[in-house]
Amino acid sequence: MVDEKLPELIDHLGWRLWRAARLWKAEFDSRMNARGLAWYTEGRASLIAQIGDAGVRQSALVHRLGLTKQAVQQIVDELAAEEIVTRRPDPADNRGRIITLTPKGIAAAHVANEVKREIDAAQRLRLGAARFEALMDTLRTLAPDAQTPENSG
Amino acid sequence: MVDEKLPELIDHLGWRLWRAARLWKAEFDSRMNARGLAWYTEGRASLIAQIGDAGVRQSALVHRLGLTKQAVQQIVDELAAEEIVTRRPDPADNRGRIITLTPKGIAAAHVANEVKREIDAAQRLRLGAARFEALMDTLRTLAPDAQTPENSG
């Protein structure tokens, strides 16, 4: 006989992570929107945050973000169309493309960082510094950054 | 003078939550797929998990999931079309719809719970019980469950 009782397993890690992440994203998007930067969504933000002073190769973004090359392609396409980033061939290897922020992109990235810090500061306050840091630490363990080839020598 | 230095604020809460949540979701979908339940995605899972023995009103799902009524509508539509849930009018109030799991839905929900517990157990092992519980607790603080009207009397 099959047990017809329903399971109702609600309070698991995935659910909690998803809820918290969705909430954070909504908060970010809302604050960016309030500053007239509605185009600067959380998804784009995480890509933009990975672009350094000198620019990065598109393939490096794929690696760091943990997405497919096509996903990165698409985000970069959009950002390039809106003149937030530029895409030029890598002189050292013409297959590659170097992604760089435009001045418009740089200015917006500063605002984004301010907003990120605002949200984080509010949560740090709510949780207390110790719990906040413990959370960050545990999340880093759960989903570590990609090892860059340069760092793993 | 505008500081042209690039920000590169990568390691913030939103990024970590998003990464961890995405990873969890991928793990769940992959395991469900391996068991021949590819249709049972994480998004649908979180709705199904909220359906009790007696069924729930669609409006209750909206409240518990923290989504719009249209989002819930759509998920329920899909699940109903695939005969995972049924939708019938609430006899106590004909505006409402009572959502119930079909036997097919119940069987799949059991598998889903098994998979969720597998993943959580693996992470608990990686982090240690104390850190795992601390994480869950902090996430609950960060994104609490919706208060049901019945519970807040």
Next chain:
DNA sequence: ACAAATAATCAAGCTCCTTGACCAATTAGA
């Protein structure tokens, strides 16, 4: 020189969620 690997691109589509407009049933109030 040629095969294999690497980097990007083009095309299509899926999941999860949104806003806007609307109708039907119930409840509260004049």
Next chain:
DNA sequence: TCTAATTGGTCAAGGAGCTTGATTATTTGT
């Protein structure tokens, strides 16, 4: 009681953030 306002659900359209599959350059290894 008739009449708003409210609540619950539905229809339509679309945006954000990803995926897989197939194809084209360029470079590297032998």
